[in-house]
Amino acid sequence: MIEHLLFATFVGLLFHGIHRKVIARIQGRPGPPIWQEILHTLKFSFKETWIPKTASQTLFVAIVFVAIAIWSAALFVLLSGRSLLILFGVYLLHKIVEHGMGLSSGSPYGKFGAIRSVISAASELPLLATVAAIYFFTHSLSIADIAAYQQVHGPLLVIAFPAAAAMYLVVLSKMHYGPFSIIEAKEIVSGNMTEHFGVWRAGLEVAYALKTYVLLYAFVLLFIGQLPSVLTLLLMLLILISLSFVCAVTPMLSPYDTVTIQSLMTGALVVYIIILGVVMG
């Protein structure tokens, strides 16, 4: 497990670097080297670390450990084939991390980021609809059962394409520099991460790397199936590049537009589930 955790962190950071590189090339810039995020994390690990005088000190520090813990747990859940509901829970709990990170510092920019994270809570609704759609077909929320179902019936990407599209939107909602990244928009400096520097920022980079790895891995596992490791990684990379394309060509939405789009997607998926229910009895 530990070696997989380290591997996931490394790959997640590398994916963040590739994400930045692809966005830059599409926008006609050279962009940073793809290992830039790994260097960033190492750099932050050795920089001077402090806690702002105005911060809620315990919460300011604890929230970093909570972020790492929940995404490590999510990776464990994926690898052990346990309940998809726990993964859904972790995704929702990440919202609390974003919120707590911004509020705990006392900074007005952090607070704005935290309030935006509350507003963007609608991003969880497409995931809930996705979970419901998967359950409709597989009658189980065990990840191992879902993988077994796909071995018999084929990938859910084909069988339940709208659910896969909703999950894609969920992953997109959590990508850096994307249309839904309102909590870290530059008009509020770095949003909820503004005051977390040094080791705390390195910890957050690790947690976010794990998050990216887990979400991409979950997408492959839930909608394509259990594949050999190399092929899984390759598919994760392809999905990441497609997400980078979307991020590169789409401007950041206003907070209320993000809610509208995510709610519309959820509505469409609910209609899809109702139609399925009527057609399939």
Added chain:
Amino acid sequence: MFNLPTTNIGGPELFVLEFGDIVIYFSPYTAALFLFALIFTALAIVSRPEQQVDITFGGDAYYAKEVDLNSLQFQRFMAIACGLATLGAMVTGDVFNFTLFASMVGITNIGIVAAYRNRHVLNAAFQYGIVAMLASVPLFGGAAIILANTGTLSMWELFTDALVVPIIAKAFLVIGIMGEGMAPFYVAKAEITRAQGAPFILMIHVSSLLLFLRVIEIVLSM
């Protein structure tokens, strides 16, 4: 012996505790939610609040707000009460207890910010109070329909194939919990997060999300 009938949803039960006919249980799923609620309740107990920094509009000046100790005590008390209600809701094996804990969460959420003197925050708390109060109608209505149709509110029996829970009752439970603070009803309380006291304000968010996660497990299992 107790055997959780729906191991394919939240996993098998890890630990069961009997209180007469009310049997609480820990599955990997509910245990994870319980642990998370416990961590944030502990943080509400041990953390001091932040000092919010405000920027003066139109200039470079900024100032840090002072913390009101009287308000702080009440906020902490309410946050801990909210944490305890959330802990109960995460592991209870009875639908009625779950709805009671959910209502208590709604009341304590208002209590956390009630002592904070800010017009926007108090307005938001008032609006949220109205939404939460209205949401308690479908919440308890859902439980009542389940009882009328099946004759029990014990999850151990409701999770079996022998009893069929009407879909309207499930929908009422979910709408009731969403009214306690999930999207899209959370807009009523977005302004609450302006209030000072991050460890306590965070409990509002923690409790709403955890309740929602639990009700999803309950509804899918029934």
